[in-house]
Amino acid sequence: MHPNAQKVQATLTSLGHDTEVVEFSESTRTSQEAAAAIGTSLAQIAKSMIFAMGDEGVMVVTSGANRVSTDKVGALLGGEIGRADADGVRKLTGFPIGGVPPVAHLEGMTVLIDEDLTKFDEVWAAAGTPNAVFRTTPAALAEMTGGRIADIKEEPK
Numbered sequence: 001m002h003p004n005a006q007k008v009q010a011t012l013t014s015l016g017h018d019t020e021v022v023e024f025s026e027s028t029r030t031s032q033e034a035a036a037a038i039g040t041s042l043a044q045i046a047k048s049m050i051f052a053m054g055d056e057g058v059m060v061v062t063s064g065a066n067r068v069s070t071d072k073v074g075a076l077l078g079g080e081i082g083r084a085d086a087d088g089v090r091k092l093t094g095f096p097i098g099g100v101p102p103v104a105h106l107e108g109m110t111v112l113i114d115e116d117l118t119k120f121d122e123v124w125a126a127a128g129t130p131n132a133v134f135r136t137t138p139a140a141l142a143e144m145t146g147g148r149i150a151d152i153k154e155e156p157k
Helices: 004-015 031-038 070-077 086-093 116-119 138-143
Strands: 021-023 045-053 056-063 110-114 123-126 130-135 148-150
Touching: 004 021, 004 031, 004 056, 004 130, 031 045, 031 123, 031 130, 045 070, 045 110, 056 086, 056 138, 070 110, 086 148, 110 116, 110 138, 116 138, 116 148, 123 138, 130 138, 138 148
Parallel strands: 045 123, 056 110, 110 148
Antiparallel strands: 021 130, 045 056, 123 130
């Protein structure tokens, strides 16, 4: 197992979650690729997106079927947010874009979780590499991240 995936597995275990990290030979970098590799719906992919609000990191775990509304997130957190660049993502999390898990980060962050994920019994999240994922539940995801479930999706225009 890749060292990043091992780190995620160790963190999940230490948090009391008995889920297993799964590595694929094909890419799971994008939500579409992950859904195809796993054989699940795009909406069940819990993608971790990193934003910045001033000097603070913000992680939004959203359904793979949704786009994040930065206006809604900013309103929920009381400030203006913007997407972190690749260097910022790695500095905050220790992981590359396309493999950012919802746990095992270098820095603590505010976490918001897309309420649409709660429609499912299970969801799949990245596990540290563009080929690794793990299965969890929306409730466990909120517990392990300390995240708040909220309406964060961008509405269709």
